Structures are given as C-alpha cells and as structure tokens.
Amino acid sequence: MAIDRAAEPAPTPAADETPKESRGAALWRELKGILWVVLAVLAFHSFVAKPFYIPSESMMPAMLKGDRLVVTKYPYGWSHVSPTIPNPAAIFRTMILRGPPEPWGITLPAAKGRLFGRLPKRGDIVIVTPPGSNEDYIKRVIGLPGDTIELRGGRLILNGTPIRYQRRPDALVPVDANAPCGPAQFSGHYAQGSDGRAVCRLPIVRETLPNGVSYDTIDLGPSGGDDFGPLAIPPGHLFLMGDNRDRSADSRFELGPPANGLGGPVPFENIGGRAEFITFSLDGTTSLNPLSWFSSFRSGRAGTSLRGGVKDQAR
Numbered sequence: 132m133a134i135d136r137a138a139e140p141a142p143t144p145a146a147d148e149t150p151k152e153s154r155g156a157a158l159w160r161e162l163k164g165i166l167w168v169v170l171a172v173l174a175f176h177s178f179v180a181k182p183f184y185i186p187s188e189s190m191m192p193a194m195l196k197g198d199r200l201v202v203t204k205y206p207y208g209w210s211h212v213s214p215t216i217p218n219p220a221a222i223f224r225t226m227i228l229r230g231p232p233e234p235w236g237i238t239l240p241a242a243k244g245r246l247f248g249r250l251p252k253r254g255d256i257v258i259v260t261p262p263g264s265n266e267d268y269i270k271r272v273i274g275l276p277g278d279t280i281e282l283r284g285g286r287l288i289l290n291g292t293p294i295r296y297q298r299r300p301d302a303l304v305p306v307d308a309n310a311p312c313g314p315a316q317f318s319g320h321y322a323q324g325s326d327g328r329a330v331c332r333l334p335i336v337r338e339t340l341p342n343g344v345s346y347d348t349i350d351l352g353p354s355g356g357d358d359f360g361p362l363a364i365p366p367g368h369l370f371l372m373g374d375n376r377d378r379s380a381d382s383r384f385e386l387g388p389p390a391n392g393l394g395g396p397v398p399f400e401n402i403g404g405r406a407e408f409i410t411f412s413l414d415g416t417t418s419l420n421p422l423s424w425f426s427s428f429r430s431g432r433a434g435t436s437l438r439g440g441v442k443d444q445a446r
Contacts, residue, residue: 142330161277163442173214173215173217174192176204176215177203177209177213177214177215177236178202178204178205178209178237178359179203179204180201180203180204180407181201181202181215181404181408182196182199182200182201182202183199183200183201183202183258183269183406184199184200185197185198185199185200185268185269185322186198188228188310188316188375188378189268189269189270189373189374189375189378189379189380189381190256190269190270190271190281190373190374190375190379191304191333191349191374191378192302192304192335192349192375193256193346193347193349193374193437194269194374194423194437195304195307195309195310195412195429195432196309196310196408197293197309197310197412197413197414197415197429198409198412198415198432199409199410199411199412199435200406200407200408200409201403201406201407201408201410202258202403202404202405202407203407204249204403204404205247205403206249206405207245207248207249207250207251207257207399207402207404207405208245208247209239209240209244209245209246209247210238210242210244210245210246210248210399210400210401210402210403211238211239211242211400212238212260212401212402212403212442213404214239215236215404216236216238216239217235217236217237217239218234218235218236218384219257220238221233221234221235221236221246222235224292224445231269234265234266234267236265238260238265239381240263240402240435241262242400243400244294244400245399245400247441249333250275250276250369250399250404251275251369251402252272252342252344253272253274253275253340253341253342253344254271254272254340254342254346254439254440255271255272255314255405255438256269256270256271256272256369256403256405256406256438257269257270257271257272257369257402257403257406258402258405258406259323259371259393259397259401259402259403260399260403261392261393261394261397262386262394262398262401263386264386266316266374267403268371268380268381268393269406270371270372270373270379270381271346271371271372271373271374272339272369272370272371273287273289273370273371273372273382273413274289274364274369274370274396275364275370275437276364276365276366276367276368276369276399277363277364277366278290278363278364278370279291279360279361279362279363279364280358280359280360280361280362280364280370281359281360281361281362282356282357282360282383283357283358283361284357284358285350285353285354285357285376285377288361289340289341289371292341294338294339294340294341295328295338295339295388296336296337296339296341296380297337297339298334298335298336298337299335299337299347299356299432300334300335300338301333301334301335302331302332302333302347303322303324303330303331303332303333304320304330304331304333305324305328305329305330305331306321306328306329306330306331307414307415307416307429308414308415308416309413309415310331310414312330312331313422315329316378317333317351320332320333320351327357333349333351334349334350334351335347335348335350335442336345336348336350344439344440345440345441346374346441347374347377347441348374348376348390349375349377349378350376350377351376351378352377354376354377356376356377356379356383356384356435357376358380359383362395362396364396365396367398367399367400368395368396368397368398368399369396369397369399369402370382370395370396371393371397380392380393381393382394382395382396382397382417385400394423405438405439406437407436407437408434408435408436409429409432409433409434409435409437409439410433410434411429411432411433412428412429412432412433413427413428414427414428414429415427440443
C-alpha cells in the first residue's frame with residue numbers, strides 16, 4: 132500500500148535550532164524602549180506639566196527656596212518656550228564636571244503667537260523665560276495688556292487706583308540652609324521663635340487685586356523698585372512681580388546684569404506655564420547619605436496650593 136508522504140506533518144525543529152536574537156539586536160531593542168520612554172516624558176513635560184524647583188527668595192512668603200512645584204503647561208496654550216529640550220552638554224558640565232549652575236534646557240528661537248492661547252488672570256503665579264534667555268523665572272501676574280502700572284513708596288497703583296493693602300502679622304520662617312536669613316537678604320530680621328528655634332521675622336503686607344485675589348508680600352522698607360512708572364502695558368504683554376518686593380528681579384528692572392530683571396512687561400509668548408501646588412520642600416541639608424534625604428524634608432508644605440491667593444481674604 133502506497134504511503135502519502137505529503138500528508139505527513141513537517142518535522143518540528145529541535146529546540147536548539149530556534150534562531151537566537153543577536154546581542155546587538157537585543158541591545159537595540161532595549162535602547163528603543165528607553166528612547167520611547169524618554170520621548171513620552173519629554174512630551175508630557177512639554178505639553179502637560181513639569182516639575183519646577185524654587186532657586187531663590189523672590190517669591191517668599193508663598194514659596195521658599197527649596198520648594199518643588201508642579202507647573203502645568205496647557206492653561207495658557209503653547210509657545211516657543213513650552214517644549215522641554217534637554218541640553219546634554221549643560222547637564223554634563225554641571226553634574227560631572229561640577230561646574231557652576233546653568234539651565235539644563237534649550238529654548239527654541241523666539242516666535243510670535245501661541246497655540247490655543249489664553250491670557251493669565253491677575254494674581255496667577257507663572258513661569259516666564261526672559262527675552263533672549265533660556266532660564267526660567269517664577270513671578271506673579273500683576274498687570275494685563277492695556278493696564279497702567281505705577282508704584283509709589285512701594286504701594287501698587289493699578290489703572291490710577293491704589294490697590295487695597297493690609298498690614299499683617301509678621302511671618303516667622305524657620306531658619307535652615309535654604310532659608311538662612313542672611314544679612315545680604317534679610318539684615319536685622321534674624322530672631323528666636325517662642326520655641327527657642329531660629330526664625331526669620333519678616334514684615335507682611337497683604338495686597339488684594341481688583342479681581343479679589345489676595346496674597347502676602349514682604350515689605351522690608353525702602354528699596355530701588357519702590358517707585359516705578361506710570362507705564363502702560365502694551366498689547367500682548369504682561370507685567371510680572373515677585374512677592375518678596377524688595378528682593379525680586381522682575382518687570383521693574385532691566386534685562387541682564389546687574390539687575391537681571393525681566394526688562395519691563397514681557398511678551399505673552401514667554402510665559403511657560405502656571406504654578407499649581409507644592410509637591411515637597413527641602414531645607415538644603417541633603418547629601419549623598421540616604422538618611423539625609425528624609426531628615427531634610429520640610430514639614431507642612433507638601434500639597435500647598437498656589438492658585439487663587441490666600442484663603443482668608445481681607446475686606
């Protein structure tokens with residue numbers, strides 16, 4: 132009887148005959164996976180939200196040096212300052228060569244307009260990139276296009292009308308490595324709290340803008356930015372100021388050294404996002420020792436909202 136060879140199943144290859152992935156192909160597959168993750172993170176940072184670190188005292192008392200924030204990118208639309216583009220050379224110089232601090236990002240060339248642009252509200256805390264720079268500042272929106280800004284004796288006058296002020300109890304900021312209350316910033320304000328710990332006793336004035344947003348400012352006395360204007364804000368520009376009025380490089384001051392200000396009202400395109408809330412805060416004592424990572428956390432700051440001003444608005 133004839134045997135139908137075509138009906139017989141094909142022989143199964145032995146296990147050791149299965150083609151193996153080369154080491155180079157496996158490495159490339161892993162690199163592609165990492166690349167996709169990096170691209171996803173950068174896209175999220177560019178168009179949705181990114182973390183931000185407070186590097187100075189200019190927004191005290193609302194924010195302290197060492198605070199970490201979440202900044203959302205979409206509330207005002209997107210512009211040339213929105214994309215997060217890392218600068219590997221700057222990262223290498225800072226992290227490996229231990230060079231001086233410098234921005235880790237690259238800013239695209241300036242371009243007019245925003246995609247789905249919406250103006251901020253007075254009182255919003257925003258991230259801004261000064262014209263011609265790739266360094267981010269954080270300031271509060273005080274004036275909108277068409278407003279007239281003036282300061283006399285440190286008191287803000289908006290469209291010819293002085294805004295409402297109220298003297299508040301002094302702020303007692305615990306002294307630490309990130310808030311040393313040094314003579315260069317707060318001469319004469321070093322004190323002891325009721326518990327015997329060192330504090331920085333700072334005089335507070337609460338401002339209330341016409342839209343009802345209230346916030347606390349630090350008033351250290353006469354300073355170079357106390358008298359300004361009047362200045363009409365041109366179309367498509369915003370006037371920004373820091374809450375620590377006597378220690379803030381903002382729209383009152385010229386670009387570049389020595390003032391390092393914002394050079395007047397800034398183009399709307401240079402706003403990079405809106406500050407939302409504090410995620411955590413560090414007192415400046417972190418080191419390579421993992422035990423210091425926990426002891427350096429400041430208590431009571433995580434989750435603090437940065438929207439809408441203070442809760443107990445004065446009337």
